[in-house]
Amino acid sequence: xxxxxxxxxxxxxxxxxxxxxxAQSAEQIALAASPIVAVLLLGVGEGETGxxxxxxxxxxxxxxxxxxxxxxxxxxRALMASAxxxxxxxxxxxxxxxxxxxxxxxLLALAGFIAVCGTVVYSVAAPALVxxxxxxxxxxxxxxxxxxxxxxxxxxxxxxxxLLVGWLGAAPAFAFAAALSVIAVVLLSGLYEPQRTATPRRxxxxxxxxxxxxxxxxPLLRPxxxxxxxFNTGSFLLLAVFVPYxxxxxxxxxxxxxxxxxxxxxxxxxxxxxxxxxxxxxTFGTVIGLGPVTGFVASAIMALTTLIxxxxxxxxxxxxxxxxxxxxxxxxxxxRQSVTPPSLLGRVSAINILSYGARPLGSALGAIVGGLYxxxxxxxxxxxxxxxxxxxxxxxxxxxxxxxxxxxxxCA
Numbered sequence: 001x002x003x004x005x006x007x008x009x010x011x012x013x014x015x016x017x018x019x020x021x022x023a024q025s026a027e028q029i030a031l032a033a034s035p036i037v038a039v040l041l042l043g044v045g046e047g048e049t050g051x052x053x054x055x056x057x058x059x060x061x062x063x064x065x066x067x068x069x070x071x072x073x074x075x076x077r078a079l080m081a082s083a084x085x086x087x088x089x090x091x092x093x094x095x096x097x098x099x100x101x102x103x104x105x106x107l108l109a110l111a112g113f114i115a116v117c118g119t120v121v122y123s124v125a126a127p128a129l130v131x132x133x134x135x136x137x138x139x140x141x142x143x144x145x146x147x148x149x150x151x152x153x154x155x156x157x158x159x160x161x162x163l164l165v166g167w168l169g170a171a172p173a174f175a176f177a178a179a180l181s182v183i184a185v186v187l188l189s190g191l192y193e194p195q196r197t198a199t200p201r202r203x204x205x206x207x208x209x210x211x212x213x214x215x216x217x218x219p220l221l222r223p224x225x226x227x228x229x230x231f232n233t234g235s236f237l238l239l240a241v242f243v244p245y246x247x248x249x250x251x252x253x254x255x256x257x258x259x260x261x262x263x264x265x266x267x268x269x270x271x272x273x274x275x276x277x278x279x280x281x282x283t284f285g286t287v288i289g290l291g292p293v294t295g296f297v298a299s300a301i302m303a304l305t306t307l308i309x310x311x312x313x314x315x316x317x318x319x320x321x322x323x324x325x326x327x328x329x330x331x332x333x334x335x336r337q338s339v340t341p342p343s344l345l346g347r348v349s350a351i352n353i354l355s356y357g358a359r360p361l362g363s364a365l366g367a368i369v370g371g372l373y374x375x376x377x378x379x380x381x382x383x384x385x386x387x388x389x390x391x392x393x394x395x396x397x398x399x400x401x402x403x404x405x406x407x408x409x410x411c412a
Contacts, residue, residue: 009142012192013133017145019187020126023084024153025160026180027119030091031056032161033173034112041098041170042105055109059116060356065208067124068350072211072343073201076129080122081188087118088181095174118181124353128345131337132194136407139337140279143330148272151326155265196342211347220339220405221348223396224332225355227292227389231328232358233365234295234385235321237378238302240366242314245375250309263315267322274323275330284331285401291328292390294320299386303379335398338405 009017038052070079090111097103097111126146134142164173215221246252246260279287298320305313340348370378393399 009134009138009145013130013142015187015191016126016129016133017149019184020146021149021153022180022184022187023122024150026087026091026177026184028153029161029164029173029177029180030112030115033165033170033177034108036161036165037170038105038108040165042103042108052105052109052112055113056116057360059113059120060353063117063120064124064350064353067121068211068347069204069207070121071125071128071346071349072207075193076125076346077188077191077193080125080129081185083118083121083125084181084184084188087115088178088185090115090118091174091178091181095171095178098171098174120353124346124350127333127337127349129193131342131345131407132196136338136404139334140330140404141276143333144272144275147275147326147330151268151272155269208347211344211351214340214344215348215351218339220335220396220398223392223398224335225351227393228352228355229358230385230389230392231292231295231325232355233362234299234382234389236359236362237366237385238299238382240363241370241375241378245379246314249375250305250311250314252311256311260311260315260318264318264322267319268326271323271326275327278327279331283402284404285399287327287331288335288401289393289399291324292393294324296386296390298324299383303383306376306379334404338407341408
């Protein structure tokens with residue numbers, strides 16, 4: 001496999017990478033601060049915070065496809081800058097409402113919904129923009145940089161958001177998140193985006209169908225999407241039942257649960273740091289298979305805690321659940337960028353985001369099965385689900401790829 005040249009990524013891409021770090025950090029801080037503010041400042045209960053969380057996740061289902069359509073029609077840099085500016089405006093609106101003592105739960109949910117819409121647009125457009133900024137050989141290294149930033153934000157953002165609210169209050173937390181969004185906009189505004197070949201405009205529904213058909217008929221992308229959908233179902237099934245299971249069966253304290261869950265973030269960081277080296281030493285298809293297989297091993301370790309109730313085993317399971325998916329995201333993002341025509345990248349990226357729709361499915365499955373049969377049954381069910389997603393990808397031609405596919409051009 002050819003070496004990945006990650007030491008000379010162009011300065012234009014570096015602006016995108018720093019913008020991504022600022023944007024992802026702003027998102028995670030705001031997402032962490034919102035429910036804390038809802039409880040401490042507005043005095044809401046569990047049911048109302050559930051409504052807030054719903055408002056903060058709906059944009060991933062509602063906005064992904066429109067965002068992908070826009071990313072294939074207009075400047076991706078301009079679209080990302082506009083989306084990040086929208087998020088900054090929504091966060092500043094929350095800040096203003098706090099200052100005026102006018103913040104209510106519906107207004108917090110509305111502003112949060114708008115802010116997450118900006119997140120979705122940014123997340124869809126960024127992978128579509130990267131291939132125009134780096135060479136094909138640099139794609140794995142570039143995607144590693146993007147994912148490392150997301151991982152750092154994911155691991156540190158919630159803690160930072162909680163600390164800001166706890167130490168300084170709600171307003172400074174949202175002010176800091178808004179400032180990061182503004183920094184992301186400034187960095188994007190100075191980014192050079194190469195001119196794309198103009199494509200004829202057609203009816204939006206036709207263009208959406210074109211993107212869906214491309215993914216579902218592609219021998220490499222279809223199993224990747226199916227695997228990711230099943231993986232998200234299994235992982236959120238685990239997360240839905242772990243806290244009560246850990247307290248009841250593993251006898252963990254609140255801090256013990258927090259430390260165990262933190263191993264997920266540690267695994268993500270380690271995976272992102274090792275990704276470039278792993279992709280240099282293993283075949284491309286092997287790296288694609290590592291994520292689902294590691295997920296299956298992690299679920300089996302979690303199920304083993306029903307027989308050996310040891311917190312370190314659960315921590316190892318979450319660590320592996322973090323390491324594998326990062327390698328998966330980097331390798332499959334590179335695969336999508338390589339085999340997708342440039343004019344379709346936005347829509348294909350959006351369809352990938354739609355696989356997140358399995359997350360509420362996994363959570364609901366955990367609530368139903370856990371309520372009827374207990375958390376232990378959920379852990380065994382998770383093993384079956386993770387086995388299914390590993391089988392899907394291992395039986396696909398994706399794992400047989402010796403190297404990163406050559407970049408494709410526009411379809412005739």
